[in-house]
Amino acid sequence: MSLNTDPNFFTPGKRYFRAFSPGDDFYEALIDMHRDLSDEQSAMANARLILLLANHIGDISVLREAMKVAREGV
C-alpha cells in the first residue's frame, strides 16, 4: 500500500451531505484536543498522537513515505 493523500475522513454510520464536512469534523477535533494546553504540552500531545497513529497504520513503508513528505515541506 502507498500513502493515501486523497480526502479520506469519515465517521462510521454517519451520512455526510457536504464534501467538506468530514474533514472539518476531524480538524475541529484536532484543534479541540489542544484546548487550554501550553505550547510545550501541545508539542507533547502531538508527539503522542503521531506515535499512536503510526502504530495504528503499522505499515512502515507508508510511514516512511509520510515522513518524507512531512520533512520536505518545512
Place this chain on the structure above:
Amino acid sequence: MLSTYQYPKFEYRRPPEIAEGREGGGGRYPVVVVGAGPVGLTAAIDLAIHGVPVVLLDNDDTVSIGSRGVCYAKRALEIMDRLGCAEEMVAKGVSWNVGRTFFREQEVFNFNLCPEPDHHRPGMINLQQYYLEEYLVRRAQSLPEIDLRWKNNVIAVSDQGDRVALRVETADGAYSIETDWLVVADGARSPIRHMMGLDIEGKIFMDRFLIADVVMKADYPTERWFWFDPPFHPNQSVLLHRQADNVWRIDFQLGWNVDPEEEKQPEKVIPRIKAMLGWHANEEREFELEWVSVYTFQCRRMHEFRHGRLLFTGDAAHQVSPFGARGANSGIQDTDNLVWKLKLVLDGTAPARLLDTYSEERVAAADENLMNSTRSTDFITPKSATSRTFRNAVLGLAKDYPFARALVNSGRLSVPSVLVESPLNTPDTEVFAGNMVPGAPMDDAPVDSTRGEKWLLQAAGNRFLLLYCMPDAGDVDAATADACTALAAGAIPVETLVVAERGTAPAGLGTLIDVKGRVRERYDLKPGTCYLIRPDQHVAARWRSLDAAKVRAALARATCNA
C-alpha cells in the same frame, strides 16, 4: 467618498389608526412583521403571496446604508424565484462560482461552487444589500396585501396569549395595534427581543475586520480571492470580491488590538488597498473609496425561535461570523420555512404546534451555520500557536495533496441544511440512492411543463406537491388519476405533477417533461416513484409506488395533523 448608489427615501404616511382617531387600539391584523430588512421584507412578500394581509413596520425610511451583506447563495435565489424577485437580483448582481485561495505568495487551490450542470441559479451572486432591499421594497409595494409603514417604531410589545399587543411611535404620535402573530425581523440588536427580556447565547470573537468598498475599473476575473498571510498584509487574512457597478469588496483582518475609529480613516485605509493592488497588479491603479466599516462579530442564537405568538427570524434569532455568507442567506431560509406554516395555522388547517417545528428546524439549521462559520473563523484566525502551525501546515500541503485542500477553510459558503431530524419527515421505508432524503431541499433540474416552467423549482413551491414518475405521462391509469384529483381537493390540497419522458397526464394533473433526465438522476426516479414536497420545496416523504393513504398520512405528519 464616492457614491455609485442613490439611496431612496421612502415616504412616511400617517397610519390609518391615527388618521381615523383609533390611536388607543382597535386595529387587529393576522400578521405584523417588524423590520423591513431583507428578512422582514421576504417574510412580508411570502405572506402576501399566500394571500395573508400583513403590516410591515420599520423604524427607518431607506435601505441598508453600505453594501453590508453582499453574497446571496443559490438557495436564497431559489427562494427569491418563488417570490418573484430573483430575476432583478441576478441581472444586477455578479454571478460567480470560482474561488481562489492563496497562502503567502502562492495560489494553493481553487474551487467551483456549482460544478454540477443544469441548475437554474448560480452558486452565488454578489450584490450590495441596498439593491436587494430596493428590489424587495418595490415588490412589496406592488402587493396590495402589504401595508408597509416607514418610520413606525415599535416601542412596546406584550403577548396577551391569544394575540400580541403593540405600541408604535410615529412623527404623528403613538398608536396601538393587535396582531394574531408577530414576526420579529428587527436585526441583531433586536429591540423586541430586549423588550421581551429574551436571551441570546453565544460568544463574541476577539478580532476586528475592516471592510472597504472600492470603486475601480479592473479586469480581474469575477472570482472570490482569499489570502492567508499575504505579503501585503502579513499574518492576517484578506478577501477580495466583486459587486455590481464596479464596486469591489475588500475585507482585511486587523486583529483585536487596533482602534476601530482610527482604522476607518481614509489615510489609514488607502495605503492598505494600495499595497494590495500594487502587489497584485504590479502597477498603480486608480480607485475611490465608497464605504468603509470596521466590525467585530458574534456567534450566538436564541434558545428557541418561537415564543408564544412571537416568531423570531434572521439576525434577531441567530448571528454568525460573516465567513460563509450564512447571515442573510439563513434569514431568508427562516422565512421560507415559517410562512407556509403560519398560513396553514391562520387558515385553521394546522395546529399552532406546527410553528414549534419552525423553531426546531431552523434552530438545527442555525446550529449548522454556527458550527460551519465558527470552524471557518477558527481556521482563518487561529487562537493559539499550535492552531496556527496546523493551519499553516494544511496550507503548505494543499498545493500538492488533495486531502489538505479539502481541509482549507476560508469560509464554507452557504448551502441549505438538510433537515434530516425534522419531525415533519416521514422516514423512508424503501431504498433510494442520492441526496433527496426526507428533509432535503430540492435539487433543481431542467424541465418543460405544460405551464411553461423551464425548471423543476419553478414548478414547485407555495403548496404541497406530489411528484409522480411515469415514463409516458399518458400512462397514468384512471384510478391513480382519481386518487390524485381527490388529494387536490383535500383541506390541505396536494397537487400532482407527473414527471415523464413524454406524453401528457390526464386532466387535473400537470406534466413535467424531464428534458435532460436530470430529475430522474437526482431523485433516483423509477416508474411509480413519488415524492411529497412541502411548500418550501423540501422533501417530506417518498415512495416507490403511489398509495393515496400513505400520501395523506405523510401530509398529516408534515402539518402536525397526525
